[in-house]
Amino acid sequence: MNRDHLLRRHPRLFAGKALPRIDLVDDHGWLPILDRLFFALEAEFDDEALRDIEIVAAYSRNAELVIEERAQVRRMRNLCRLAEQDSARMCERCGADRAYLRRHSQLRTLCEHCAVQVVSR
Ligand SMILES: [Zn+2]
Numbered sequence: 001m002n003r004d005h006l007l008r009r010h011p012r013l014f015a016g017k018a019l020p021r022i023d024l025v026d027d028h029g030w031l032p033i034l035d036r037l038f039f040a041l042e043a044e045f046d047d048e049a050l051r052d053i054e055i056v057a058a059y060s061r062n063a064e065l066v067i068e069e070r071a072q073v074r075r076m077r078n079l080c081r082l083a084e085q086d087s088a089r090m091c092e093r094c095g096a097d098r099a100y101l102r103r104h105s106q107l108r109t110l111c112e113h114c115a116v117q118v119v120s121r
Contacts, residue, residue, distance in 0.1 A: 007020075053070065055068075056070060
């Protein structure tokens with residue numbers, strides 16, 4: 001899955017809005033977290049409620065996923081925070097479970113396999 005594919009999967013959420021800036025460099029491991037979040041929002045809220053939320057951006061900061069949103073409803077904000085927490089144990093490079101915080105040239109959340117790949121690159 002890449003960014004464009006992800007955004008195309010959620011036409012209800014993004015109807016009539018600016019598309020979010022998704023800045024996850026070359027790593028696609030966290031896109032499934034966003035995909036699950038977007039499905040959860042679309043499942044939980046009707047079109048009128050969805051109009052009140054805007055996903056502004058998603059990016060990695062200090063090896064954690066940050067989701068910037070504008071939401072009037074507390075439940076929507078909570079779903080975004082829960083999605084961010086998922087990134088603590090998911091490899092930002094490949095999406096594998098059992099990932100940990102690792103300090104290479106920069107702080108990253110990586111699985112065993114990707115940690116070796118990144119070091120040897
Ligand atoms: Zn990995």
